[in-house]
Amino acid sequence: MATLTILTPPESTGVGTNRTAADMSHSFADPWRSSATLARLRAGLATLGPGEQRVARAVLAEPAAVVELSTAELAAASGTSPATVVRACQRLGFRGFQHLRLELARVTTDSEHQAATPVDAAFGAATEALTATHATIDAAGFAVVVDLIVRARRILMVGNGFSSPPIQDAALRFTTAGRSVEAPLDILGQQFSARLLNAEDVCLAVSYSGANTHTLRACAAARERNASVIAITSYSNTPLTRISEHVLWAGAGLHENEADSFSARISQFTILYALQRAVLGHPERGAVDTGARDVVADALSDSLPDEPHRTSGCDTRNPSDC
DSSP: OOOOOOOOOOOSSSSOOOOOHHHHHTGGGOTTTTOHHHHHHHHHGGGSOHHHHHHHHHHHHOHHHHTTOOHHHHHHHHTSOHHHHHHHHHHTTOSSHHHHHHHHHHHHHHTTSOOOSHHHHHHHHHHHHHHHHHHHOOHHHHHHHHHHHHHOSOEEEEEOGGGHHHHHHHHHHHHHTTOOOBOOSSHHHHHHHHTTOOTTOEEEEEESSSOOHHHHHHHHHHHHTTOEEEEEESOSSSHHHHHOSEEEESSTTOOOSSSSOHHHHHHHHHHHHHHHHHHHTOTTOOOOOOOHHHHHHHHSOSSOOOOTTSOTTOOTTOGGGO
């Protein structure tokens, strides 16, 4: 009989513990960290009962070993029953334990094909991040978020630190889609704007950890004004998810134990882009000509740069003409 020693993983409540430099150098090469199957388990932990959570955590702790176990053996290892094992697998979207085992076995097979160079590792990590995140997107929940954005009177977008660039990019994209949004960079400005929202408005927040203090303050203020709070985050049991009505998972299961998650950042950008595309194609969105193409065209120079050895005709005595 196969045996399994459970090493309980930490609760998904924020950025993980620090690891050594040697550990980090191999982070992209670990197929389990970027597994879409484990991403589904991590993202669904908060929806499971206590016994079902023990089953999921047992799989997350030793996924390679679980491939060799029977239903009864996993039940014994997790301190539950075979019925609980099957129920946990089904609630996580699998047909049963055998289905989960097959998906885990595919990861062990894929582990033989590791990236050989930093370039391969980076692009491999990006591909795996998007695959894992795509697997956690609930189509119905995504559609509800799109409806809220389309119908909102005002839209406030909040993101701080490493989560700020995706928010600023999204704000620009949504504006070109005809939905003017606010995305203040100043942390006090975020709270001021949040306090002007009401039940017809939306506050969309991006936070890898779900625990950024400034983001939480703005979201809490929006929630107090009865605005709909939408979170794009990577952890299921955090202060942000507890005050958000709708959650989209970005990089779920790809926790890199870093202050800035490369995988999560790619996922955040992609989810926000998908939302913008969905808003553009929404049946309730009327024809809106924002003149975006004209603005871009006007911003481009009609002339090519001069050759490197030339001075470009700029007279230093009249720098305003340059």
